[in-house]
Each structure stands twice: as C-alpha cells, then as structure tokens.
Amino acid sequence: MPTTADPPVTPARGAASEHPAGPLLSLSGVTVRFGGITALSDVGLEVAPHRVTGLIGPNGAGKTTCFNVVCGFVRPDEGTMTWRGQTLANPPRAHELSGLGISRTLQGLGLFDRMTVLDNVMVGAERHARAGFFSTLFGLPRSSKEEKALRERAHAALADLGIAAHAGRLPGSLPYPLRKRVALARALVSDPDLLMLDEPASGLSNDEMAELGEIIRSVSTRAAVLLVEHHMDLVMSVCDHIVVLDFGKVIAAGPPERIQGDEAVQAAYLGEVADHEAGDH
Numbered sequence: 254m255p256t257t258a259d260p261p262v263t264p265a266r267g268a269a270s271e272h273p274a275g276p277l278l279s280l281s282g283v284t285v286r287f288g289g290i291t292a293l294s295d296v297g298l299e300v301a302p303h304r305v306t307g308l309i310g311p312n313g314a315g316k317t318t319c320f321n322v323v324c325g326f327v328r329p330d331e332g333t334m335t336w337r338g339q340t341l342a343n344p345p346r347a348h349e350l351s352g353l354g355i356s357r358t359l360q361g362l363g364l365f366d367r368m369t370v371l372d373n374v375m376v377g378a379e380r381h382a383r384a385g386f387f388s389t390l391f392g393l394p395r396s397s398k399e400e401k402a403l404r405e406r407a408h409a410a411l412a413d414l415g416i417a418a419h420a421g422r423l424p425g426s427l428p429y430p431l432r433k434r435v436a437l438a439r440a441l442v443s444d445p446d447l448l449m450l451d452e453p454a455s456g457l458s459n460d461e462m463a464e465l466g467e468i469i470r471s472v473s474t475r476a477a478v479l480l481v482e483h484h485m486d487l488v489m490s491v492c493d494h495i496v497v498l499d500f501g502k503v504i505a506a507g508p509p510e511r512i513q514g515d516e517a518v519q520a521a522y523l524g525e526v527a528d529h530e531a532g533d534h
C-alpha cells in the first residue's frame with residue numbers, strides 16, 4: 254500500500270506515518286472500478302493536520318474519483334479510510350461529512366440561487382446548529398439565540414474572505430470569483446478539521462489565484478486542506494505535501510520540490526503533453 258511519507262518519493266508499502274500524532278485522514282488500499290475501468294488501484298494517502306496536501310496527476314488519473322471517495326460520493330470496491338486514527342467501517346456518506354468535521358467545495362459551486370449569500374453560508378453552519386440544515390433550508394423556526402449565533406458565524410466567515418458587504422445579495426448577482434468565495438465561506442463556517450477543494454482555481458485570473466493561494470495558506474493554520482488542482486503554480490506554492498496519481502495509482506508522494514524533480518512525475522505529465530500534441534494533428 255503506498256503511503257505519503259515524505260522521505261521516499263515512491264511511496265513504500267507499510268511505511269510508518271510521518272506524523273507523530275498520526276494523520277488526520279488516511280486512505281489505504283483503495284480500489285474503485287467503473288465497469289471495466291479501474292479508476293483507482295490500491296491507492297493510499299495521508300493528510301496531516303494543518304498541512305496542505307495536493308492531489309495531482311494528468312487527466313483521467315483518478316483525482317476526482319479519489320476526492321469523491323473521501324466525500325462519500327463514490328463507494329470504493331476495496332480499501333479503508335481512517336479518520337483521526339479510527340478506521341471507518343464504511344467511508345462517510347455525503348450528509349455525514351459535516352458531523353465528522355470535513356467540508357468541501359466542488360467544481361460546480363452548488364449555491365442556492367434564491368437564498369441570500371448570508372443564508373447560503375448559514376446552511377454550511379449545520380455542525381454548530383442544533384436545529385440543523387433542514388431548518389435553514391426550509392425556513393423552519395429555531396431559537397432566536399441560535400439564529401443570532403449562526404448569523405454571526407456566517408457573517409464572520411464572509412468577513413474572513415472579504416465579502417461581508419455582499420451578505421444580502423443573491424449569489425447569481427455576484428461575479429464568479431466572488432461566488433467561489435461564498436462557496437468557500439460556506440465550507441469554512443462549520444470550522445472543519447479538513448477542507449477539501451476540487452479545482453478551486455478554475456476560472457480565476459492570475460491575481461485571483463494568488464489571493465486564493467493566500468486564503469488556502471491561512472486556512473491551514475486552523476484546518477488541513479486536501480487540494481485537487483491542475484494549476485501547478487498554485488499547487489507548488491501552497492502545498493506542504495503532494496500525492497501524484499497516474500492511471501489510478503500513486504506514482505509519487507513528497508514535498509513540492511521533490512515532486513517537481515521526480516522522473517516518474519515528469520514522464521506522466523510529458524505523456525499528457527504528447528497526447529495533446531498527437532490530438533492536435
């Protein structure tokens with residue numbers, strides 16, 4: 254089983270964890286098949302507390318499938334998931350994530366168009382609300398004290414991301430980069446221990462991407478981050494640790510500087526460039 258221990262670039266089966274207190278999240282032996290396609294094969298990775306872990310690889314390498322296993326969208330055929338040292342009998346279902354302390358943003362932002370920005374963020378505060386998600390969604394009553402506390406949390410999350418001024422607007426009236434921040438605020442308002450980001454830089458300008466990098470680094474002071482991303486500049490600048498997938502297998506894991514110089518990684522990405530060029534003719 255590959256692990257993400259830093260010293261070996263090619264992860265070693267059964268290697269000891271690099272984190273003295275243990276990883277926050279680990280996958281071991283995860284295999285996912287879609288009919289005849291093996292999307293993930295014996296994948297192992299570890300996410301350390303308060304570290305940014307990047308999951309990269311060429312198109313079709315299995316990144317989204319791996320992300321979806323952790324967020325409960327895909328059930329693996331084999332393998333285990335360990336959260337805070339406890340092996341989960343089954344990977345969490347999507348609605349169980351928040352209770353575990355895991356939040357995510359997806360490529361499609363999934364904001365509710367008819368709810369204000371503030372209400373969208375309040376939906377994410379479920380973990381801290383006794384009455385929970387459905388009360389917010391369907392406008393069911395909750396105590397005024399609880400309502401006030403939730404509003405304050407949501408406002409603080411918006412303020413942290415510099416978008417408190419837009420609290421009363423509908424998401425559709427905001428430009429895309431700001432809608433992305435709303436989705437991020439909704440993920441952060443529950444004060445997660447792990448924030449999972451699926452291609453957060455897509456559709457952002459270089460300046461916006463640099464700001465996103467700063468946000469990700471600041472989030473890592475209070476939560477671990479698992480980042481699936483194609484933009485290598487962002488990945489290399491924000492990640493403490495990178496896991497590289499190719500054809501559903503972990504081919505390398507280590508700190509950015511080591512991954513950049515890794516021959517297997519370079520070959521995997523060169524193969525991708527060659528495929529694109531062949532497709533151009």
Ligand SMILES: Nc1ncnc2c1ncn2[C@@H]1O[C@H](COP(=O)(O)OP(=O)(O)OP(=O)(O)O)[C@@H](O)[C@H]1O
Pocket residue numbers: 287290291292310311312313314315316317318319
């Ligand atoms: N629901 C599905 N049904 C069938 N095959 C799938 C399904 N989801 C993914 N696959 C296949 O599994 C493999 C891994 O796909 P995945 O989307 O996880 O890769 P990826 O690294 O996220 O790719 P990209 O960078 O292009 O988004 C691919 O061969 C893909 O075609």
